[in-house]
Amino acid sequence: xxxxxxSFDEAPAGTGGPRRxxxxxxxxxxxxxxxxxxxxxxxxxxxxxxxxxxxxxxxxFATDLAASLQSPSGSHLFGTDQSGRDVFSRVVHGTxxxxxxxxxxxxxxxxxxxxxxxxAGLGGRWTDAGVSRxxxxxxAFPTLFLALLLVAIFGPGIxxxxxxxxxxxxxxxxxxxxxxxxxxxxxxYVEAARAVxxxxxxxxxxxxxxxxxxxLVAIFTLGVGQSIAFASGLAYLxxxxxxxxxxxxxxxxxGRQYVTEAWWLELMPGAAIVLFALAVTVVGRHVQERLxxxxxxxxx
Amino acid sequence: xxxxxxxxxGAGSADPLIRLEGxxxxxxxxxxxxxxxxDVSFTLQRGSCLxxxxxxxxxxxxxxxxxxxxxxxxxxxxxxRFEYDGRDVSGHRDADWRGLRGxxxxxxxxxxxxxxxxxxxxxxxxxxxxxxxxxxxTKAQRQARVVELLDQVGxxxxxxxxxxxxxxxxxxxxxxxxxxxxxxxxxQLVIADEPTTALDVTVQAQVLELLEETxxxxxxxxxxxxxxxxxxxxxxxxxxxxxxxxxxxxxxADVFRNPRHEYTRRLLDAVPSAHSxxxxxxPGAPPRVAAVREPSVVxxxxxxxxxxxLEARGLVKRFRGPDGVTRTVVRDVxxxxxxxxxxxxxxxxxxxxxxxxxxALALETPEEGEVLLGGEPxxxxxxxxxxxxxxxxxxxxxxxxxxxxxxxxIERIVEDSVEPGLRGAARRARVEELLDQVGLPRGFxxxxxLxxxxxxxxxVAIARAIAPRPRIIVCxxxxxxxxxxxxxxxxxxxxDLRDELGVSYLFISHDLGVVHHLSDRVLVxxxxxxxxxxxxxxxxxxPRHEYTxxxxxxxxxxxxEPDREARxxx
Numbered sequence: 001x002x003x004x005x006x007s008f009d010e011a012p013a014g015t016g017g018p019r020r021x022x023x024x025x026x027x028x029x030x031x032x033x034x035x036x037x038x039x040x041x042x043x044x045x046x047x048x049x050x051x052x053x054x055x056x057x058x059x060x061f062a063t064d065l066a067a068s069l070q071s072p073s074g075s076h077l078f079g080t081d082q083s084g085r086d087v088f089s090r091v092v093h094g095t096x097x098x099x100x101x102x103x104x105x106x107x108x109x110x111x112x113x114x115x116x117x118x119x120a121g122l123g124g125r126w127t128d129a130g131v132s133r134x135x136x137x138x139x140a141f142p143t144l145f146l147a148l149l150l151v152a153i154f155g156p157g158i159x160x161x162x163x164x165x166x167x168x169x170x171x172x173x174x175x176x177x178x179x180x181x182x183x184x185x186x187x188x189y190v191e192a193a194r195a196v197x198x199x200x201x202x203x204x205x206x207x208x209x210x211x212x213x214x215x216l217v218a219i220f221t222l223g224v225g226q227s228i229a230f231a232s233g234l235a236y237l238x239x240x241x242x243x244x245x246x247x248x249x250x251x252x253x254x255g256r257q258y259v260t261e262a263w264w265l266e267l268m269p270g271a272a273i274v275l276f277a278l279a280v281t282v283v284g285r286h287v288q289e290r291l292x293x294x295x296x297x298x299x300x
Numbered sequence: 301x302x303x304x305x306x307x308x309x310g311a312g313s314a315d316p317l318i319r320l321e322g323x324x325x326x327x328x329x330x331x332x333x334x335x336x337x338x339d340v341s342f343t344l345q346r347g348s349c350l351x352x353x354x355x356x357x358x359x360x361x362x363x364x365x366x367x368x369x370x371x372x373x374x375x376x377x378x379x380x381r382f383e384y385d386g387r388d389v390s391g392h393r394d395a396d397w398r399g400l401r402g403x404x405x406x407x408x409x410x411x412x413x414x415x416x417x418x419x420x421x422x423x424x425x426x427x428x429x430x431x432x433x434x435x436x437x438t439k440a441q442r443q444a445r446v447v448e449l450l451d452q453v454g455x456x457x458x459x460x461x462x463x464x465x466x467x468x469x470x471x472x473x474x475x476x477x478x479x480x481x482x483x484x485x486x487x488q489l490v491i492a493d494e495p496t497t498a499l500d501v502t503v504q505a506q507v508l509e510l511l512e513e514t515x516x517x518x519x520x521x522x523x524x525x526x527x528x529x530x531x532x533x534x535x536x537x538x539x540x541x542x543x544x545x546x547x548x549x550x551x552x553a554d555v556f557r558n559p560r561h562e563y564t565r566r567l568l569d570a571v572p573s574a575h576s577x578x579x580x581x582x583p584g585a586p587p588r589v590a591a592v593r594e595p596s597v598v599x600x601x602x603x604x605x606x607x608x609x610l611e612a613r614g615l616v617k618r619f620r621g622p623d624g625v626t627r628t629v630v631r632d633v634x635x636x637x638x639x640x641x642x643x644x645x646x647x648x649x650x651x652x653x654x655x656x657x658x659x660a661l662a663l664e665t666p667e668e669g670e671v672l673l674g675g676e677p678x679x680x681x682x683x684x685x686x687x688x689x690x691x692x693x694x695x696x697x698x699x700x701x702x703x704x705x706x707x708x709x710i711e712r713i714v715e716d717s718v719e720p721g722l723r724g725a726a727r728r729a730r731v732e733e734l735l736d737q738v739g740l741p742r743g744f745x746x747x748x749x750l751x752x753x754x755x756x757x758x759x760v761a762i763a764r765a766i767a768p769r770p771r772i773i774v775c776x777x778x779x780x781x782x783x784x785x786x787x788x789x790x791x792x793x794x795x796d797l798r799d800e801l802g803v804s805y806l807f808i809s810h811d812l813g814v815v816h817h818l819s820d821r822v823l824v825x826x827x828x829x830x831x832x833x834x835x836x837x838x839x840x841x842x843p844r845h846e847y848t849x850x851x852x853x854x855x856x857x858x859x860x861e862p863d864r865e866a867r868x869x870x
Contacts, residue, residue: 188702195661196717196768197690206716207705214707 035286038279045276048095058086060093060246069262079264081255087264091272094246098273101161101247102228106220108166109173109227116170117177121212122185122204132178138171144233151239158241165230169223176219180212187211218288225277225284232273248273315386317489317520318344318367322380325362325371325544336362338544342537346488349521351535351552353528353567355783356754359544364493364524368407369397385488402429406482408492415478416466422474423462426450426481435485449480453510471649472503479510490514493524500648500810505854508534526783528571529856532556540564556858570788571858572817574841580795581788581817607675609804610637610660610693610772614669617655629655630666631828637772642798642805644819644836646812646851652828653808657776660806661695662686674771691719691768698777700761704749710735710760711745717767734763737800738793755786759793766797774806779814791818812855816840824848 048055057077064084072079078087120131138146147168154160184190185208193203228248234240235249236256248269255265325337337359344350352360365371369392382390384400392400401407409415416425423446430436436445443462450458453476455469466474475495482490492511496504512534515521525531531538531552538555540548540563548561559565570581617630630652637643647653658664660671662679671679673692694717697703704713715731722730735745738759749757758778765773775794779787795818797803809815815822815836822839824832824847832845843849 188697188699189705191663192695192697192703192764193716195663195690195695196764197687198716199687210707211705 031286034282038282041275041279042283045095045099045279048092049099050096052089052093052096055092056086056089058089060085060089061244062086069258071262072264072268078268079262081262081265082258087251087268090246090251091248091269094248094251094269095272097158097241097245097247098228098231098249098276099224101158101165101231101241102224102276104162105165105169105227105231106223108163109168109170109223110216110220112167112170113173113177116174118181120174120178121181122208128178131174135171135174135178139175143168143230147230147234148237148239151234156234156239156241158247161231161234161240164234165227168230169227173216173219173223177212177216180215181208184208184212215288218284221284221287222281225280228273229277316343316383317346317385318342319381319383320367320379321382322378323363323366323382324378325359325366326376327374336544337366340539340541340544340546342539342549344489344520344522346520347515347518348536349515349523349534350537350539351523351525351531352539352541353525353531354541355526355567355785357543358541360524360541361493363541364407364491364522367491367522368401368405369394370401370407398432402487403433403435403485404487404489406485406487406490408479408482408490408495410494410497416474418466421463421465422469422477423447423450425466426462426477426484428481429484433485445484446480449484450477453477453480453483454506455480472499472506475499475503475507476510479507483514487519489520489522491522491524494526495523496530497525497527501812501851501854501856502648504530504856508856527856528556528567528784529858532858533856540567567784568858570784571813572788572791572811573813573857574816574837576817577836580792582785582792607672608636608638609641609674610806611635611672611675612656612660612669613672615656615659615666615671616668617652617659617664617666629828630659632669633823633825633828633830634669635823635830635833637804637806639771640798640802640804641821642807642819644815644822645806645808645825646810646815646822647825648810648851650827651825653825654776656825657695657774657806657808661693661774662690692770693772693774694765694768694770695774695776696758696761696765696778698780700757701749703761704757706749709746709748710740710752713749713760714745714763714767717764719768730767734767735760737766737797738763739789753786754782755790758782758786758790762790762793762797766801766803769801770803772804772806774808776808777810778807780809780811787814794818812840812852824851 044055052060057075062085064080067076067080067084068082070076070080070084076086076088078091081087081090116131116135120128120135123131141149145168147164150164150167151160154163187207190203190207193207198206231240232249232252235247236252238253240249240253241247251269252266255262255269259266320343321341323337323340324335326335336357340359340363342350352363354360362371362375366377371377379390382388385404389396389400416422423443426446426449427442430442430445436442446462447458450462455461455473455476461469461473461477466477469477479490479492479495482492490511495511496507499507508530511521511523521534523531523534535552538548538550538552539546540555540561542563548555548559548564550560555564556568559568566583569576569583572581612633612635615630615633616628618626618628620626633652633656635643645653645656655664659666659679662671662681662683666679670677673689678686678689708716711731714734715727718727718730718734731745732742735742740756740759740763744752744756749760752760761778778794779790782790791814794805798805805818807815807818819836821834822832822836823830824839824843824845826847832839832843832848839848840852843852
């Protein structure tokens with residue numbers, strides 16, 4: 001045996017990484033400023049949704065005709081509407097319902113997308129062909145049109161809005177889920193599991209499902225912001241939540257007739273929608289990159 | 301005589317093409333600076349070839365990229381002296397390098413498929429340097445030159461190929477097109493970073509010949525390679541690098557015949573070949589006596605003596621391509637594999653050897669013929685009937701990483717293949733034992749595949765393969781992605797396990813040396829057919845079939861085979 005030096009062994013991946021706390025700190029430091037800011041914004045929205053009384057400056061339903069249509073000022077941050085209600089407090093109180101619509105409709109879309117996508121991705125050639133054509137047909141209709149159709153059938157309201165927006169955005173999810181399952185089905189580790197002799201049910205449960213579903217976590221956060229924007233679109237057309245409720249889309253709809261005199265009635269709720277969608281998307285994208293490395297997943 | 305100035309800064313010819321002294325490159329921020337190249341110096345004369353040899357992480361590629369100013373933005377480069385053709389280039393910025401690259405220095409990268417623009421015709425790519433540097437006259441003249449270049453590097457139908465996209469060319473043609481683009485402006489220096497690594501041996505031989513021809517026209521050549529055999533025939537001078545440092549340098553023939561540094565010696569010993577059969581390739585670690593010896597899985601029952609363990613009869617497999625054309629990938633392949641025996645399957649890419657392996661594993665079903673496992677039907681069974689017997693035959697892939705579920709730690713990956721009968725503590729003990737058997741340190745079980753090195757991953761794959769106590773392990777290019785010294789360790793491990801467990805290997809590889817080192821018998825495949833089949837020494841030393849002869853002749857060998865016996869005695 002020649003004189004062996006231990007250093008000839010494999011590259012030492014086992015030299016032990018830095019301590020856990022240091023890793024967490026380094027991780028936090030590597031988070032971009034935009035993502036941190038967005039997280040703070042999201043936290044504020046969360047507070048507004050759960051305990052709006054913490055942030056409100058006035059009673060959102062108290063009318064004061066003497067102070068109607070005042071522009072933003074120190075006492076009314078976002079100004080007042082035609083009945084003298086404080087717009088800031090109304091936006092704060094609308095957060096809960098708007099978020100419910102966002103989360104709910106994304107949930108509905110995800111469930112429909114999963115059912116269709118898994119059927120197409122794992123169901124074999126003929127099922128795939130059938131389901132994929134169905135998804136294509138759904139795709140042929142614009143999202144908002146599909147949602148309008150459902151509202152026309154069931155009448156406006158918060159439940160209808162959730163279902164309508166959910167159905168409208170579901171084809172995108174379905175197509176993505178299908179792609180994920182197709183890709184994972186052909187992965188090396190699935191074949192390796194087959195070679196070990198595991199039955200298909202176990203392989204689907206152990207490998208295919210968890211790996212295919214992973215990117216959806218991030219996609220979900222992206223979808224929430226998008227759904228709120230869609231729901232607001234419906235409300236703007238007068239097909240969303242009923243007027244007295246301060247849902248963001250409903251606020252937009254109500255302010256429409258005063259847009260020439262009171263720009264703040266449109267701009268402030270609109271800004272809330274944009275800000276929330278933006279913050280959720282930024283955070284969602286960051287989460288997605290962390291989970292997936294640099295793999296880009298198309299947003300439906 | 302060699303016109304290489306071996307002694308750094310010594311009395312060589314007056315006017316070297318490159319004079320580099322004290323090159324240092326590091327990456328990262330100042331605190332945790334990672335020095336990847338440390339004090340590298342050499343001089344290079346016109347008409348000579350310098351080889352930089354080393355394993356991954358040795359800094360050889362970074363050194364090469366420094367020479368063309370392509371180290372990237374977060375690299376810190378420093379040197380005592382850096383002259384190109386008598387000019388000081390130490391202060392060169394990006395724009396100055398762009399003036400040199402392509403015009404005076406041609407750079408050939410490793411992976412032609414990645415390096416060529418997928419959406420641009422090959423001819424345009426080759427014309428890039430002349431167009432950018434405004435050399436070569438009119439468009440028509442330059443086009444003529446492109447065709448001429450493609451013709452020179454031996455691409456057939458150069459007029460047609462110049463108009464085609466990279467994916468329409470074969471791997472060898474792509475690599476040659478890349479070389480053609482490096483040669484487009486007839487540069488003084490060609491730097492080739494692993495120019496033949498992804499290529500089949502016969503194509504590799506052509507590419508090497510092409511580079512050799514360039515040098516004979518008086519151009520200087522720098523070859524970066526991990527392949528000692530390739531280097532030993534091309535180079536005048538050799539730099540052996542390890543961890544960013546040059547551990548040995550000298551005239552190629554000297555270095556290969558009388559390596560002075562321990563590391564060089566071990567690199568040379570690690571190369572598997574006909575000569576290394578039966579010997580260990582890696583130093584240290586003598587064959588382990590397993591702490592827990594289970595009774596061997598090979599328990600010959602009455603019927604086993606008559607029938608071979610695995611038998612393939614007249615396999616035929618056809619695939620329908622996306623263009624609707626049906627191709628026969630495997631045609632009439634038959635073989636037998638006995639208990640404790642290793643059958644090597646060699647062939648170039650596309651020869652059908654991997655498909656044959658997949659049919660043996662019953663992951664593909666043959667259109668004709670059948671596979672018998674232990675004398676009983678195997679390929680003819682339904683998947684449901686096969687499943688209980690799948691523990692008898694397992695697999696090790698070329699790319700272990702993709703065969704592991706990315707979410708799982710090592711211990712779970714291995715545990716997943718352990719026989720279902722074992723539970724609880726016994727099951728955990730078995731996983732420990734398996735990791736031990738493949739030489740992975742305790743505590744590695746918690747890690748995820750991404751945290752392991754290539755060799756460690758392959759050890760995990762082997763642990764998973766032996767977990768169900770199989771009688772046969774199908775190894776599909778198990779060491780192709782590994783460095784020489786790691787390859788040596790993995791081959792030694794496979795050899796030890798064969799002795800210890802009595803398993804049989806169906807061993808697929810494009811590397812004749814590797815196959816010869818490990819196999820008892822060899823099957824040579826070409827275009828789906830088994831062209832030659834027999835004892836390893838007969839087939840690989842005295843080939844009879846024309847194809848095998850060509851294959852064997854194309855393999856670059858160490859010109860100066862190191863004298864193992866003498867060194868072991870010393």
